[in-house]
Amino acid sequence: xxxKLLLALMLTILAASITLIFxxxxxxxxxxxxxxxxxxxxxxxxxxxxKLEPKLYKESPYDFAIIDTxxxxxxxxxxxxxxxxxxxxxxxxxxxxxxxxxxxxxxxxINNDYRTIFIHMKQQFIQVSxxxxxxxxxxxxxxxxxxxRSILRPFRKMQLFANHIAxxxxxxxxxxxxxxxxxxxxxxxDMMREELAAARHxxxxxxxxxxxxxxxxxxxxxxxxxSMKAITELMLLSARDEKTSRQLNTLYSKADQIxxxxxxxxxxxxxxLNELNVSLTEENSHLLTQIINNVNFYERISAASxxxxxxxxDPLRLQQVIDNxxxxxxxxxxxxxxxxxxxxxxxxxxxxxxxxxxxxxxxEELPLIxxxxxxxxxxxxxxxxxxxxxxxxxxxxKMQGDIVCSNREDGFTVKLLIPLAG
Numbered sequence: 001x002x003x004k005l006l007l008a009l010m011l012t013i014l015a016a017s018i019t020l021i022f023x024x025x026x027x028x029x030x031x032x033x034x035x036x037x038x039x040x041x042x043x044x045x046x047x048x049x050x051k052l053e054p055k056l057y058k059e060s061p062y063d064f065a066i067i068d069t070x071x072x073x074x075x076x077x078x079x080x081x082x083x084x085x086x087x088x089x090x091x092x093x094x095x096x097x098x099x100x101x102x103x104x105x106x107x108x109x110i111n112n113d114y115r116t117i118f119i120h121m122k123q124q125f126i127q128v129s130x131x132x133x134x135x136x137x138x139x140x141x142x143x144x145x146x147x148x149r150s151i152l153r154p155f156r157k158m159q160l161f162a163n164h165i166a167x168x169x170x171x172x173x174x175x176x177x178x179x180x181x182x183x184x185x186x187x188x189x190d191m192m193r194e195e196l197a198a199a200r201h202x203x204x205x206x207x208x209x210x211x212x213x214x215x216x217x218x219x220x221x222x223x224x225x226x227s228m229k230a231i232t233e234l235m236l237l238s239a240r241d242e243k244t245s246r247q248l249n250t251l252y253s254k255a256d257q258i259x260x261x262x263x264x265x266x267x268x269x270x271x272x273l274n275e276l277n278v279s280l281t282e283e284n285s286h287l288l289t290q291i292i293n294n295v296n297f298y299e300r301i302s303a304a305s306x307x308x309x310x311x312x313x314d315p316l317r318l319q320q321v322i323d324n325x326x327x328x329x330x331x332x333x334x335x336x337x338x339x340x341x342x343x344x345x346x347x348x349x350x351x352x353x354x355x356x357x358x359x360x361x362x363x364e365e366l367p368l369i370x371x372x373x374x375x376x377x378x379x380x381x382x383x384x385x386x387x388x389x390x391x392x393x394x395x396x397x398k399m400q401g402d403i404v405c406s407n408r409e410d411g412f413t414v415k416l417l418i419p420l421a422g
Contacts (some may be wrong), residue, residue, distance in 0.1 A: 068106040228255045278398040282421045303341040310421040317395045324388040333358035349417040357411040
């Protein structure tokens with residue numbers, strides 16, 4: 001239907017243009033002379049040459065002048081322009097000889113008003129041009145209306161629909177109309193909206209199910225952890241040497257940390273990760289020595305001396321970050337290899353480099369390791385949920401720091417940037 005209307009409009013414009021050209025080339029203005037009237041004027045002049053009076057020519061349709069052979073004016077009508085042979089030639093007037101008794105006695109100058117003819121032709125041309133311009137204007141308005149109805153208005157609707165989709169509003173349908181150029185797409189776009197809405201609903205149900213599972217597991221884990229803490233407390237009471245007490249204290253500290261982490265995980269399933277509390281305080285940098293000792297239960301960590309400075313951290317969250325990083329090194333580095341930790345103060349940050357001597361991470365996967373639930377190709381054989389580095393980066397950024405990972409020729413490096421106080 002739309003193609004037929006467009007074709008009809010184009011044919012109409014073409015026909016109008018051809019008609020205008022035809023009318024311009026066929027404009028006709030009467031330019032022929034009335035020879036009978038001219039002959040009548042000449043005969044009357046020859047018959048009354050000696051006495052020329054206006055009443056002789058009252059029926060004449062022309063303006064004219066009569067001169068003798070010497071060029072003297074003998075008679076002229078009121079509107080005569082040319083009164084001499086030169087003027088008649090310049091104005092392209094008609095010259096007719098006056099012959100009396102076989103002798104040339106003068107000439108009749110018949111005025112040919114080409115100016116009036118030109119004005120008449122001009123008026124005709126203007127009339128035709130105005131008519132065609134009006135017709136083309138009407139056709140142009142119809143064409144603009146057609147474009148607005150068939151292209152612009154549907155496109156604006158689709159643009160508004162796209163804005164709704166971009167904002168995540170999938171409840172507003174796209175009005176279906178096959179009578180314009182985009183008609184074939186509207187149904188497909190609306191089907192896309194319905195598929196997106198269905199996919200969002202499925203994602204919501206999946207996330208809800210996942211959160212319920214995590215919440216249930218978190219709740220179940222808290223019970224054995226509480227038992228571990230209670231038993232450790234009893235064992236501390238009966239410990240007889242310093243080494244055993246230190247190990248039991250470490251065990252109790254780890255059990256308490258697990259309890260708090262599980263509690264956070266339980267709450268995060270209900271309130272999302274951004275509800276986890278991070279409280280910054282000014283701490284001496286030597287706090288890091290205790291944090292590292294808490295995770296050095298395999299005694300594979302070789303840590304440099306910590307520079308003396310004041311840092312802004314949440315000790316619990318920093319312990320959680322370092323635990324995640326070091327545990328990754330335990331899992332993915334080669335068995336028995338050491339883990340080196342180095343410190344450096346640079347640009348208002350205390351930088352901590354955790355270096356292991358494992359295979360590293362494929363370069364194409366490096367930008368993805370901080371994504372939620374991402375697990376690299378080398379992590380398939382290890383247990384995990386793909387949340388450790390995701391949570392660690394979140395915690396570091398909440399502490400106004402950051403975490404950066406990079407490969408080395410002999411292993412993998414995780415850099416922690418901890419802001420200095422002040």
